[in-house]
Amino acid sequence: MDRYWKGPLPEPSVRTVRDMACVLADPDAVAIDPDTPLYYMYRDLAMNEEDREILSRQNLRYDITVIPPAMLGREYVKTKGHYHPDSLSGIGYPELYQVLAGRAYFLLQKKDLTDIIAVSADTGDCVFIPSDYGHITINCSDMTLVMANVVSNLFSSEYELYEQLCGGSYYCLKGNLWSLNKKWEEYFKKSIPSYSIVNANEYKKLFFDNSSFIYNLATEGECLLCLSEPERLPSQC
Numbered sequence: 001m002d003r004y005w006k007g008p009l010p011e012p013s014v015r016t017v018r019d020m021a022c023v024l025a026d027p028d029a030v031a032i033d034p035d036t037p038l039y040y041m042y043r044d045l046a047m048n049e050e051d052r053e054i055l056s057r058q059n060l061r062y063d064i065t066v067i068p069p070a071m072l073g074r075e076y077v078k079t080k081g082h083y084h085p086d087s088l089s090g091i092g093y094p095e096l097y098q099v100l101a102g103r104a105y106f107l108l109q110k111k112d113l114t115d116i117i118a119v120s121a122d123t124g125d126c127v128f129i130p131s132d133y134g135h136i137t138i139n140c141s142d143m144t145l146v147m148a149n150v151v152s153n154l155f156s157s158e159y160e161l162y163e164q165l166c167g168g169s170y171y172c173l174k175g176n177l178w179s180l181n182k183k184w185e186e187y188f189k190k191s192i193p194s195y196s197i198v199n200a201n202e203y204k205k206l207f208f209d210n211s212s213f214i215y216n217l218a219t220e221g222e223c224l225l226c227l228s229e230p231e232r233l234p235s236q237c
């Protein structure tokens, strides 16, 4: 972590194999101790008191998540997956990620499942999670994935559907094969559209200078205030 964060570091929250069993393609094929840690979430980071004040004034949180490479049965290690609720304006809270090291897929799925996108991101790339999209991050490489996010601290993530339907709408299996999770079809009683794979650079929904670190964007101006006040989002988002 020293390479990615120079400020005070709280203890991380950890997700283990046991925590993740309910969202895996084949939990029975995971031949490792259920207490094995899979990823580490360092939440609510601030470099100093001044930055903390700036972040909290905007109701924003900066986190860093570290996901070492692993296979869980046929599936690449991934985050559990969740949706965000709507803000008081009736618009869903969005989120912004940046890959600090490694490579990832961000599997975004619209709440009504009319749109499913796998955004492929390399070190330095930013990925915007639009309002109304659930998301999972997949470490599809043999490198440790380190990623940062800025998100509003005004809500709690919603895990129910991901848990109930055993993961997202697609699983990313060994060899980067994508496999439909049929439980979503059964739940929505309709066929699920195919996913599109998009490179983070082609993925247009960015509204800031994406050569910056998102920590600086959150603490040196107010261009990420729209993450906690989504009614301020630019129209293209």
Ligand SMILES: O=P(O)(O)OC[C@H]1O[C@](O)(CO)[C@@H](O)[C@@H]1O
Pocket: 015, 041, 042, 043, 063, 064, 065, 079, 080, 081, 082, 095, 149, 151, 157
């Ligand atoms: O809560 P999940 O689905 O495991 O995802 C973890 C990620 O979500 C966050 O809580 C932000 O939405 C990060 O701290 C972390 O990277």
